[in-house]
Amino acid sequence: MKVLGLDAQAADSALRRLAAAGFLEYDQDARRPGWSLTGAGRRLALDPLRPRFGRDKADQIIAAVTARARLINSDPDRLHRVKLRLFGSALDTDRHDFGDVDISVDILPRFLETTERERILDLIKGRTPSSATRTIIGGLFAEHAQDSREIKATLKKGLRNLSLMTDDLMELGVPFRVIVDHDLARDVPLEPPQEIVRPNRKPEEAPPRNLDGVTTILEPRGRIRNPARRVANRDVRLNARDMLEMEADA
Structure with a gap:
């Protein structure tokens, strides 16, 4: 500074x-x-x-990742569906100079009957590395994590100038436009709205995060422990969805 x-x-x-x-x-x-x-x-x-590129290439990247997302959302052998939001410089239609294309992806679980879920789990299990099942969480959610990894890889493959993120744009206060939407209850695509969503809170106006003290995943009995110390696990509670996302991002 x-x-x-x-x-x-x-x-x-x-x-x-x-x-x-x-x-x-x-x-x-x-x-x-x-x-x-x-x-x-x-x-x-x-x-x-990064090498700069023009609007034509940016539009090609957006079209490619949009087409891939729609294929994923129509795949009966997937456990998840995706929603895509375009943000950053590519959101500006008057701009013609880019370093990358920023897209946020939501990977959401499908509503499946038990027999259909088991069928898909069996398919994905054959592609899941054995190392992914060595932990307790891995044993429970290995196929879900594998499906999420495959979806991210499919969206990103070959698109060097695509910046794929999982950030909550509403929380960050970043303007965006939905480019792929999906009705999870009916498992059908939705026509995305054309308008840009502009959250009320802008990044520069967001209150600073609480950076006082040590931030850890575990806070047993309300006392924050040093991460290097061992703690009793009888009072530990972890959300299964959070654990699944940590496995998928690993």
Whole structure:
């Protein structure tokens, strides 16, 4: 911040706004606690270094990933369906210079009858590596995690300039447009609205995240423990959906 000529208070405020926007995170448990870039922050930092391309290529990328998402949503052998939201520079139809195309993906579980779910699980089990089932969570959700990994890989394959993210754009306050929508209850595609959604809260106006103290997954008996210490597990509660997402992102 010395380069920008900011004093300590202004620098702290700027860093916290960047953290609230999802570009920075503070690691207090590191050997040398401090700020580091998130995935979104690294993409932003590298953006000027990437080869630029025009609107035609951006539209081709959007069309390609949209077509893939629709195929995934019509695949009877998938456990999940996807919704896509376009955001970032490609949202501006008047722009003709890009570093990448930013798209947020929601991977959502289908509503399936037991027999149909078991059929799909058996299919995916044959493609699931044995290493994915070695943990308790892996044994419970290995096929769901495998399906999510395959979906992400299918959407991204060969599209070097596609930046695929799973961030909550409403939470970040980032404008977006839905480009692929799906009715999960009826398992049918929906025509996405054409208007841009502009959340009320902008990234720079978002309140800074609470960075005081140590943030950990486990808070047994209301007391935050050092991650290096062992804790009794009888009071630990983890949400199964969160665990599945952690497995899928690993």
